[in-house]
Amino acid sequence: MRASTPTTGAATASPAPAHAPARRVEDAFAALHGADTALLVPGVVAATTATLRALTNPGGHIIASDQTADPLRGVLTQELAGLGRTVTFVDSTDADAVLSAVRPETQVVYTQSLSDPLMRPAPLNELAIHAQMNDLLLVVDNTALSPAELRPLETGAVIVIEDTALYLDGWGDVGAALVTGLDRYLPRIAEQCARLGGEVPDWSAHLLERALSTLQLRLTAQRDGAERVASMLRAHPAVRAVHRPSFDEAPWALETHRGFGGLLAFEVVPEIHDLTGVLAACDDGHTPLGSTARLPARTSHAHLSERVRRELGITRQLVRLAVGVTGADALSGRLRRALDTALAQRNGGDERC
Numbered sequence: 001m002r003a004s005t006p007t008t009g010a011a012t013a014s015p016a017p018a019h020a021p022a023r024r025v026e027d028a029f030a031a032l033h034g035a036d037t038a039l040l041v042p043g044v045v046a047a048t049t050a051t052l053r054a055l056t057n058p059g060g061h062i063i064a065s066d067q068t069a070d071p072l073r074g075v076l077t078q079e080l081a082g083l084g085r086t087v088t089f090v091d092s093t094d095a096d097a098v099l100s101a102v103r104p105e106t107q108v109v110y111t112q113s114l115s116d117p118l119m120r121p122a123p124l125n126e127l128a129i130h131a132q133m134n135d136l137l138l139v140v141d142n143t144a145l146s147p148a149e150l151r152p153l154e155t156g157a158v159i160v161i162e163d164t165a166l167y168l169d170g171w172g173d174v175g176a177a178l179v180t181g182l183d184r185y186l187p188r189i190a191e192q193c194a195r196l197g198g199e200v201p202d203w204s205a206h207l208l209e210r211a212l213s214t215l216q217l218r219l220t221a222q223r224d225g226a227e228r229v230a231s232m233l234r235a236h237p238a239v240r241a242v243h244r245p246s247f248d249e250a251p252w253a254l255e256t257h258r259g260f261g262g263l264l265a266f267e268v269v270p271e272i273h274d275l276t277g278v279l280a281a282c283d284d285g286h287t288p289l290g291s292t293a294r295l296p297a298r299t300s301h302a303h304l305s306e307r308v309r310r311e312l313g314i315t316r317q318l319v320r321l322a323v324g325v326t327g328a329d330a331l332s333g334r335l336r337r338a339l340d341t342a343l344a345q346r347n348g349g350d351e352r353c
Helices: 018-033 044-054 072-082 095-100 124-133 186-196 203-210 214-233 251-255 276-282 306-312 326-345
Strands: 040-041 062-064 086-090 106-112 137-141 159-163 177-181 239-243 263-268 292-293 317-324
Touching: 018 040, 018 177, 040 186, 044 072, 044 086, 044 106, 044 137, 044 159, 062 072, 062 239, 072 086, 072 186, 086 095, 095 124, 106 124, 124 137, 124 159, 177 186, 177 263, 214 239, 214 263, 214 326, 276 292, 276 326
Parallel strands: 062 086, 062 106, 106 137, 137 159
Antiparallel strands: 040 177, 159 177, 239 263, 263 317, 292 317
């Protein structure tokens, strides 16, 4: 059975009535994406699980981004497998690779709009064409960009999912997710969310509603700050690669993107083993609007074998950096000094998170 007629979930059901604060957040988020309705869900894993369960049938096949990290990767490979779905992980920034993975039973293509941690933009226009030609549903996790930078529904996606933690909730007060998209699919997803249980408290919804009103201002500052930090890193001898997309590298994105948000990643030269000082220089997480850093090989993608990480390009020297709303120039200065020190020392200790 193809994606156009999934039987999981009741297509005629209506979402359960939301409390007033949650409804206001849902309406605001839907409007940001040019949609009519949205769902506020207590967590991005729950939101994604509910979406994929709702849009596929037992026996169905999902094509997913190979950058997907735990715990969601575990849900895809274990929980959905237990429900009769199969998943193939591919480089979803390569439209041809996605097309090659399509099977007769494929129902959904699930991708990140910007792969995390390597920050490669997905060619959503191409993916949408492939999806439509093969009767598939394109589901996009837009967390890394937000509607301030990209509105995937305008490119042909049918569902958009966003974790509130990165951008939507600018102060780190709320752990939740939002789902929006075509009206005919939201009731199915709402039913699956209800089965999974849980709800976002009214006060959390109120805080999220407040944060959405400043999203564009915050994203503009974070985007500009990330560009300045990336420029410094590209010129530093301790850095062998900077992963930060640009319109020069992805000219097709001029039609769809305002920018590429506040995320970037960089790899230090292999001779530098101890990244403790580099991480400390990056991390301004003691303020809600500050910058944070992590080593994906030791955190989000630690569940993968070293061989798989190497194939994905996630090295031990890769640092993923979320640039905050404030202090980008100070961050650049701290980071430059830390890299200078690390390059001078070149000690043989293992990096630590």
